[in-house]
Amino acid sequence: MSSSCDPRHAPAGDVGAALMVIDSRLKGIHDGRTETDSEQRELINQFTASLGPKGADDLLNGACTLIFMFMKWLREAHEAQGKDVIEYVVPSLVATMRMMPRSVRPEAIPTMAGLLVAAGTGLSPSLWRKQYGYWTPEEMTPLEATALLLAEHINRLTSDPDFATRMVTEALSRATDD
Structure with a gap:
């Protein structure tokens, strides 16, 4: 029986734009910037303001597609080792989010x-x-933090700081070729 939440029925959104935002944040972290500098923040704000309502929805759906792709990869990697992705990934990410109260308010963590x-x-x-209901501001x-944490988790597991970005980019290239 098909679920109303089956990914086949979900809009993919603008995965490229969502990946660009996440990759930019990852690069900032690896360059030693733990806080988003004001110039980068301004550029991201200008970018998202230029999207309009349809573009913002596409970016949201793109971020959700990234989360789905990252969790699918993690699920397959964990199942290959006889482990459950929910047991091994979710608690770690939730614990990390709890340590980020300025970015992730406690009431957003259950969502x-x-x-x-x-x-x-x-x-x-x-x-x-x-x-x-619809996403709240x-x-x-x-x-964004959830997608970023998943990408960083994958990068650490693979010992490759660009693995998550490359994985999605290659998947997008294959989809375009088909």
């Missing part, structure tokens, strides 16, 4: 954990969230 569990069980994060930064 982000739910997104991770939905994606980890093969459901679309955007369709899962949609059943509870307070959830935007936690959503």
Whole structure:
């Protein structure tokens, strides 16, 4: 039986733009910037302001697609070792989010954990969230942090600081070729 949260029914969104934002943040972290510098923040604000409502929805859906892709990769990697992705990934990411109170308010953590569990069980994060209403402005930064933390988790597991970005870029290239 097909779920109303089946990824086949979910809009992919602008995965390229979402990946650009996440990759930019990852590079900033690896360059030693733990805080977003004001110039980068201004550029991201200008970029998101230029999107308009449709573009913002596409960026949100793109971020959810990234979360789905990252969790799918993590699920397959953990299953290959006889482990459960929910047991090994979600608690670690939730604990990290709890240490980020300026970026991820405590009331957003259950939603982000739910997104991770939905994606980890093969459901679309955007369709899962949609059943509870539209995204709130307070959830935007936690959503970005969730995608960023997943990408960084994958990069650490593979000992390759660009693995997550490259994985998505290659998947997008294959999709374009098909």
